[in-house]
Amino acid sequence: AMHYTSDTATAFSSVTHICRDVNYGWLIRYLHANGASMFFICLYMHVGRGIYYGSYTYLETWNIGIILLFAVMATAFMGYILPWGQMSFWGATVITNLLSAIPYIGTTLVEWIWGGFSVDKATLTRFFAFHFILPFIIAALVMIHLLFLHETGSNNPSGIPSDSDKIPFHPYYTIKDVLGFLMLILLLMLLVL
Template sequence: MSEFKEKKLPETKGVFQWIEARLPIVGFISAAVGTKYMVPKNLNYMWNFGILSALCLLIQIVTGLFLAMHYKPDVNSAFDSVEKIMRDINYGWLIRYTHAVGASMFFAMVYIHIFRGLYYGSYKKPREMVWLIGLIIFIAIMATGFMGYVLPWGQMSFWGATVITNIFSAIPLIGETITTTLWGGFSVDDPTLNRFFVLHYLVPFIIAALSIIHVIALHRVGSGNPTGVEPKSKNDVIPFHPYYTFKDGVTIVLFFIVLFGFTFYAPNYLGHPDNYIEADPLVTPPHIVPEWYFLPFYAILRAIPNKLGGVVAMGGAIVIYAFLPWLDYSKVKSGRYRPIFKKFFFVFTINFMLLMWLGAQEAVEPYITLSRIGIIIYFGYFFALPLISKYEKPLPIPDSIDSVK
């Protein structure tokens, strides 16, 4: 047998280098956001929303841990335990409001991050896997946000859970089984609340793991940039630190100003007042509406008269993003150089915000008809992408990032 030889670690000149040589995670973080990681030198502020999304996830996990220490996942105690957190626990109101406002901020950052990717072609080769992992993260965030909305056990929590979980019953053959499994019985009740609490606590850690994989996949192929031109020389790139760490720092400060502006002065502005009424299965609210970040998809679900058709349309509105790398096969990545694509993208963006507004309205005319028009425009964008890719004449793109003035 060969004699075992101790692995020699590299010589170190400081405390940080000593730790980095013995703890790989430190080296990974350094490689991800340090001087060794080279990124395109022309990234604008739209690229800051990735790190802001990660910051939101961290805030949600930390505040969620403190809330879980006092929350009781029981239909007879859940509402009162939230009120106790707000009234009797030291700074409980601050933790709860930061968590609630943080959820809205999280979705706002993620939506901007996604739409930036849509405009600049971040889903195109060689970043298809980065995009697909990001889509999985988005679906997990939506599931976590929905389950978290149920936990306060107010009127909107209970009836929102009833409406949304009921949609699974429309799935042929297995729908009823899925619904009763989610409920833990034959209606939204104590087992449902327990299931949602456990999953709401667990899934954010899965999201954190997926986010690390997302970053690893990104670093394997490198970051995109507003021109869509891949870096070709050392003149096209700069170290992430200190240039982009300071740039991120500016937006992080602005982020906290907005977050705590809402937390201290308008914590319930983005919520629904009915959720301060304890859940009552015998009293149906006149207008059931989810949180604002679900509204575009809720509008799609509600506008289809057939229950199964609504479920398929709502699910398809999310899953269709997975096919973008193959639907849009234009060799030009950035929308900056694609005049026809740019027009379609802005129509799609405005239509998405219109669906968000329609989702908050009552299910009556003319809102139902407008929602159906919005659905046609929404899916029409994706079906138009192959035609745009084929017939569009892009503007001349620069030879390199360094040549852009």
């Protein structure tokens, strides 16, 4: 955000400047882009596990999770638009135009999102602002998701109450989580470098 410019005339060249001229700018950009893809892999595995174990029966937790999924998708889509290349421009045009299929309000909604009658500077500026703001909203939704999860308890695949078999989170699960996180970071670094 310190070197990016959300202007249609300079957005693409500012991304090029970040990759070529800013110290380790290329690394930050590719970590950000590939990290988002890795985040989606983890997210889809989480949703798949939830479907497999029937976690959708906890409606509040599941619905907040689905809202989270759509919020993350929106954030990623808006980040995809920011480099403002041909794929970004036409991606923004086509995907936002899908909303025009909504009866009665579709066309008005699309023009409101665009900030005019076509994808232009106002659209890029809005998407840049929302790409920054939405992760904070996502963090709040994650807290609500976890609050509902702790209210109902996580799903036990065996169906047998496991209160007597519980072990403390720290150090057992802390070590597993840290090792899993380090493996993901290592994989991401290997992918980027």
